[in-house]
Amino acid sequence: MNILVVSDSLRELPPAVAALESSGHRVAYVDALTPLPVIAARGLVDPRQADALVTGRLMWLDAEALGLLPRARVIALHTSGSDNVDLAEATRRGIVVTNVKGVNAEQCAEFSLGLMLAVTRQIRTGDIAIRQGLWAARTQTSLDLYGATVGIVGLGLIGKAAVRRLKAFGVRLLCHTRTPDPAFGEEMGMTYTDLDTLLRESDVVSLYASLNEATRHMIGARELGLMKPSAALINIARGELIDEPALVEALRTRRIAGAGLDVFETEPLFKSPLFALDNVVLTPHQAGLAASAKVNAAVRAVNNALAALDGRCPPDAINPEAFRAP
Incomplete structure (x- = not known):
């Protein structure tokens, strides 16, 4: 059978490549930034012959793209999210989709x-200042996490891992989630509350929610207006949770003090008004890219693909009802 790998990072990980190359299947590799219709149009490889696709979040798999995979039995993502795949269409076509949820939860929390x-203690500001010979910049005030109120939005594996770490900082913990865990909240000394209250009372708001229609742009101009002028917003979850233009305006006008963003509405991000702001720390979706997590994610994705091709429902199937044995 034929396995199409559209990923740069996976090709650099020997354990994942070894698992693919020793599987007995034919394997083709394509650059991660190449959309499936472009792969087909340029004749790089023929996706129509692929029985399995192994890829990440940069590959957009809507109905058009899925139509180019008539033989595919499985799409194995080496990422925890799956919002780049039209799951309903994949299920209709009998394509089982897998992800690697939780594989990098600890790393993302860290x-x-x-x-x-970096944001609350103005580490970036200090780094820039000292490189410019501005030693006096060290007198700038910053927010202590100790004794501060931190609002957690979303309490999945990453959110819980972050809470465990934050408890050691001596913060007051608030949480807004659709799935409260009373025992965990009591253990951590955390209070569950509605989103508006959390935004009003928190010194730091950190997003860990999954992306769906209910959470898309859950932080917009109104919500940013509820936050303290001294507050910071952190997002390592999904860029679409925030109305990005509204955040740019809130940062530009100092409606909030700062932000730390690892994810964005459009990725990769090569041009943005965020680049001109000095009160935001930006990183290129790297929260989960610790070495061990990358290897584990890639190997797990490959094993999911091989399971489907071997006639077994993959253990990480998101839509197991779509699985079809050979």
Whole structure:
């Protein structure tokens, strides 16, 4: 059978490549930034012959793209999210979709705290200042996390991992989630509340929610207007959770003090009004890219693809009802 791999990072990970090359299937590799219709049009490889597609979040798989995969039995994502795939259309076509949810939860949680500290303690500002010979900039005030109120939006695996770490900082924890865990909240000393209250009372708001129609642009101009002028907004979840133009305006006018963003509405991000702002820390969707997590994610995705081709429903199937044995 034929496996099409559209990913740069996977090709650089020997354990994943070894699993593919020893599988007995034919494997073709294509650059991650090449959309499926372009792959087909340029004749790089023929996606119509692919029985499995292994890829990441940069590959947009809407109805048009899925139409180019008539033989495909499985789309194996080496990312935790799956919002780049039209799941309803994939299911209709009998294509099982898998992801690697939770594979980098601890690493993402660590990174979110790194962004928090970078923004609240003005680490980026200090770094730039000292490089410019501005030692006096060290007198600028910053927010202490100790004793601050941190609002957690979304309490999945990453959100819980972040809460465990934040507890050690001596913060007051608020949480807004559609799936409260009372026992976990009691253990962490965390209070569940509605989103508006969380926004009004938090010194730092950190987003860990999944993306769906209910959460898309859940942080817009109105919500930003509820936040303290001294507050910071952190997002390592999905860029579409925030109305980006509204955030740019809130940062530009100092309606909020700062932001730390690892995700954006449009990715890759090569041009943005965010680049001109000095009160935002930007990183290129790297929260989960710790070495161990990358290897584990890639190998898990490959194993999901191989399971489907071997006639077994993949363990990480998002839509198991779409699985069809050979």
